[in-house]
Amino acid sequence: MREVHAGYGATPILFGVSLEVREGEAVALLGKNGMGKTTLMKTAIGFLKPWRGTIEFEDRDLTRLAPHDIARLGVGLVPENRRIFPGLTVRENLELGLSAAPRRSAALREKRLADVFHHFPRLRERIEQNARVALSVCDRGYIMEKGVIVFEASSRELRDSPVTREKLGV
Numbered sequence: 001m002r003e004v005h006a007g008y009g010a011t012p013i014l015f016g017v018s019l020e021v022r023e024g025e026a027v028a029l030l031g032k033n034g035m036g037k038t039t040l041m042k043t044a045i046g047f048l049k050p051w052r053g054t055i056e057f058e059d060r061d062l063t064r065l066a067p068h069d070i071a072r073l074g075v076g077l078v079p080e081n082r083r084i085f086p087g088l089t090v091r092e093n094l095e096l097g098l099s100a101a102p103r104r105s106a107a108l109r110e111k112r113l114a115d116v117f118h119h120f121p122r123l124r125e126r127i128e129q130n131a132r133v134a135l136s137v138c139d140r141g142y143i144m145e146k147g148v149i150v151f152e153a154s155s156r157e158l159r160d161s162p163v164t165r166e167k168l169g170v
């Protein structure tokens with residue numbers, strides 16, 4: 001995304017956010033409470049329309065697309081906390097995440113589930129917003145403060161940098 005501005009009603013929350021995720025990369029977006037992380041995610045999946053700026057995915061312009069069209073292109077959001085379907089099993093909840101995947105097949109489903117269980121062998125353990133966890137699984141990351149990206153680094157640098165402690169208090 002480039003120079004994305006967005007907000008709620010007349011209240012600006014994001015002030016020209018630019019970031020990129022390259023193919024095959026895991027990237028963390030970190031920041032204290034209320035700094036704009038969720039707002040940025042909502043903008044990326046089309047729930048909020050950016051006031052200015054552009055969002056692209058695999059060379060396609062997502063900026064004006066509706067959320068369901070963005071989902072069909074393969075952009076998904078895993079909701080924070082435990083916003084899952086409590087009446088469904090863990091497996092069923094995970095499979096729901098594949099519902100928008102193009103060309104989904106039994107083989108793809110098995111592979112994705114295997115990946116998830118590989119990364120989260122103790123799935124029942126609570127996986128919440130946790131900068132340490134995010135840093136342990138990402139390749140790179142950004143730190144956000146008051147709607148602005150204030151730091152960008154590799155996960156190792158983020159783990160070791162005093163900036164992370166200062167900005168996140170971790």
Ligand SMILES: Nc1ncnc2c1ncn2[C@@H]1O[C@H](COP(=O)(O)OP(=O)(O)OP(=O)(O)O)[C@@H](O)[C@H]1O
Binds near residue numbers: 011
């Ligand atoms: N629906 C909304 N209407 C108005 N303001 C909102 C709304 N949702 C969030 N905000 C405000 O936008 C700012 C950024 O909130 P956001 O939820 O994006 O932060 P966050 O970085 O995800 O925080 P957290 O770490 O607590 O999840 C905050 O000031 C928040 O009060």
Ligand SMILES: [Mg+2]
Binds near residue numbers: 037038039080
């Ligand atoms: Mg949030």
